[in-house]
Amino acid sequence: MRLGDGAEPREAGRVEATMWNVRLVPAEDRLWIVTGDAVGFLKDGKVTMEPARRVDTQSAFLLDGAPAVLDVGQGSYTLLKWDGSNWKTQKTLPWKTASRWSEDLRVVVCDGRPHTFRHEGGLIFHAPGLPEGPWADPTAWTKVGPVPWRWSAFDAGGRPVVATIDLREPMGIVRAFRLGTERWEPAFEHRAMFMTEAGVVATGPDRFEILSQDFPGSIKRVRVEGGRVESAGGALPSFMITTTVLGTLLNLCIPLGLAAALSSLMARHRVARHASGAEYATLWRRAVAHALDGVVAWGPGVAAPFIALDRLDWSDLPRAIVTLLAVGCGSMVWFLLVVVVFSWMEGSSGRTPGKWLLGIRVVRPDGTPCGFVRGLGRNLLRIVDSFLQYGVGLLAAAFTPQWQRLGDLAADTIVIKDHPSPSPPNPNP
Numbered sequence: 001m002r003l004g005d006g007a008e009p010r011e012a013g014r015v016e017a018t019m020w021n022v023r024l025v026p027a028e029d030r031l032w033i034v035t036g037d038a039v040g041f042l043k044d045g046k047v048t049m050e051p052a053r054r055v056d057t058q059s060a061f062l063l064d065g066a067p068a069v070l071d072v073g074q075g076s077y078t079l080l081k082w083d084g085s086n087w088k089t090q091k092t093l094p095w096k097t098a099s100r101w102s103e104d105l106r107v108v109v110c111d112g113r114p115h116t117f118r119h120e121g122g123l124i125f126h127a128p129g130l131p132e133g134p135w136a137d138p139t140a141w142t143k144v145g146p147v148p149w150r151w152s153a154f155d156a157g158g159r160p161v162v163a164t165i166d167l168r169e170p171m172g173i174v175r176a177f178r179l180g181t182e183r184w185e186p187a188f189e190h191r192a193m194f195m196t197e198a199g200v201v202a203t204g205p206d207r208f209e210i211l212s213q214d215f216p217g218s219i220k221r222v223r224v225e226g227g228r229v230e231s232a233g234g235a236l237p238s239f240m241i242t243t244t245v246l247g248t249l250l251n252l253c254i255p256l257g258l259a260a261a262l263s264s265l266m267a268r269h270r271v272a273r274h275a276s277g278a279e280y281a282t283l284w285r286r287a288v289a290h291a292l293d294g295v296v297a298w299g300p301g302v303a304a305p306f307i308a309l310d311r312l313d314w315s316d317l318p319r320a321i322v323t324l325l326a327v328g329c330g331s332m333v334w335f336l337l338v339v340v341v342f343s344w345m346e347g348s349s350g351r352t353p354g355k356w357l358l359g360i361r362v363v364r365p366d367g368t369p370c371g372f373v374r375g376l377g378r379n380l381l382r383i384v385d386s387f388l389q390y391g392v393g394l395l396a397a398a399f400t401p402q403w404q405r406l407g408d409l410a411a412d413t414i415v416i417k418d419h420p421s422p423s424p425p426n427p428n429p
Contacts, residue, residue, distance in 0.1 A: 023060040025067050032067045034060040039067060039082050055080060055087055061107040063114070070105055077105070079130065093130060106153040108160050115160045115179075117153045122146055124162055126184070144184045145177050157205030161187060165198050171317075174198055174210055188227045191317060192220070193309065252291050255390035259287035262398045270403075276367055278416040280403040281360035283394060286415055289354035296353055297342065301334040339379055347375035359418045365402070370413045378407035 021036035040049030104119040125141040148166040172195030176187035350361030385393025393405035
């Protein structure tokens with residue numbers, strides 16, 4: 001995937017093959033693809049791959065326009081360079097290692113000059129060039145900083161940069177260090193909740209982009225310039241927002257399906273009219289009306305905290321917490337306002353927006369408006385009716401003589417159609 005100037009990613013190319021240990025090495029006119037047993041490149045939307053002997057690709061980097069790796073063998077490292085058809089040995093370096101893989105070693109080329117990084121004892125060390133001396137030579141290496149978990153190194157406008165990523169806690173942390181005139185110095189720090197994956201790329205000498213994933217399927221694009229987080233937006237739909245929407249729709253489908261089934265049975269086996277002649281509203285109509293009211297009135301209050309949690313910049317932790325608390329309090333106020341307004345609407349006219357669209361209303365058994373207090377009582381008891389995916393309220397309405405849920409029983413209200421169909425003629429006048 002390639003990210004352009006906008007937030008939407010576009011597919012740059014596709015490789016349909018079984019590959020392992022894949023590394024991507026960008027060049028001026030192509031993107032090299034280095035795998036454990038093949039080497040290729042992406043150019044002009046086309047991918048070309050060539051088989052190669054198996055090597056360790058953890059330290060893959062660009063050397064004189066071609067991929068190169070530091071391969072581990074016999075306890076030392078060998079510099080290999082791709083010549084277009086196979087790996088060619090350039091030199092053997094006197095670095096002793098007990099590992100079969102070079103996951104603790106990186107090489108970055110800046111303005112044609114290589115920089116070597118190694119990870120040891122929870123710290124990152126840097127050496128200019130490819131040191132010819134022993135691995136343990138303290139004069140060849142300088143300390144960059146601590147590595148809490150994962151790390152990477154790359155070129156940023158001619159200067160090497162090291163990024164460290166710690167995703168072991170709910171609050172993920174991405175830090176970067178860059179080589180100054182005399183020593184290594186912090187470049188930026190970014191915090192975000194629930195990060196499961198993250199990567200950093202440089203778009204200029206002092207500009208970076210962080211691609212992070214908070215849950216599977218959710219990719220965020222964060223811009224950093226001058227050490228400050230400039231913007232944080234979704235490159236793909238947020239998993240948190242998507243699952244919230246899908247979960248809400250699923251929760252609506254279950255009671256709607258149950259309401260439709262009970263409505264069909266009640267139409268055949270239950271008396272559908274009140275003694276006054278008013279026709280009871282079917283459970284299907286009532287369920288759809290409630291779903292519409294939920295989307296219009298309750299949706300913003302439910303969605304706001306999730307959107308805030310997904311979009312907040314956690315680099316400024318105190319400000320993020322205050323913002324989240326403010327959004328939460330705002331949602332609570334919204335919920336209370338909705339309850340009051342809907343209770344007033346049902347108490348005066350018997351209709352909420354959903355009931356108005358479905359042609360039903362709430363009244364007393366004698367046909368008069370129920371009033372604000374009774375409307376408030378039936379809405380507060382909706383909490384009990386909503387247990388078991390509204391199964392409590394639906395079953396109560398299905399088995400009570402006047403099709404009343406628990407809130408209706410407590411408030412002494414019924415739900416009827418606005419314009420009932422005419423009564424069938426009495427065969428025995």
